[in-house]
Amino acid sequence: MTEWSRAYPNGWPSNNYIEAAEASEGWWNNTQVQQILVLAGGDEALLDPIKAWVNRFKVSNPDTTLVIGERECHVAPLVWPMFGDYHETQQERALKHWLLERLG
Numbered sequence: 001m002t003e004w005s006r007a008y009p010n011g012w013p014s015n016n017y018i019e020a021a022e023a024s025e026g027w028w029n030n031t032q033v034q035q036i037l038v039l040a041g042g043d044e045a046l047l048d049p050i051k052a053w054v055n056r057f058k059v060s061n062p063d064t065t066l067v068i069g070e071r072e073c074h075v076a077p078l079v080w081p082m083f084g085d086y087h088e089t090q091q092e093r094a095l096k097h098w099l100l101e102r103l104g
Contacts, residue, residue: 041072067094
């Protein structure tokens with residue numbers, strides 16, 4: 001995990017785009033979105049930072065929905081099929097529902 005966390009910024013200094021959970025609530029004030037869906041896996045290593053970011057982001061963008069797929073990994077709808085598991089994940093179901101409500 002340490003190796004991946006060092007590799008992610010690829011030598012660049014940390015900033016609010018690389019570590020969104022570290023940005024202040026006010027930093028998100030002028031975000032040009034009306035609605036946002038955030039998907040996370042209940043078993044992923046990034047769950048706590050994702051929750052922290054959502055809490056900060058929601059201050060300026062209250063129409064933000066967080067869905068946590070129980071017993072799912074990070075981006076489960078993309079990862080699990082790579083291992084031959086094609087069942088519909090909670091994250092995938094939430095995304096479909098969210099999109100249909102808005103675009104359907």
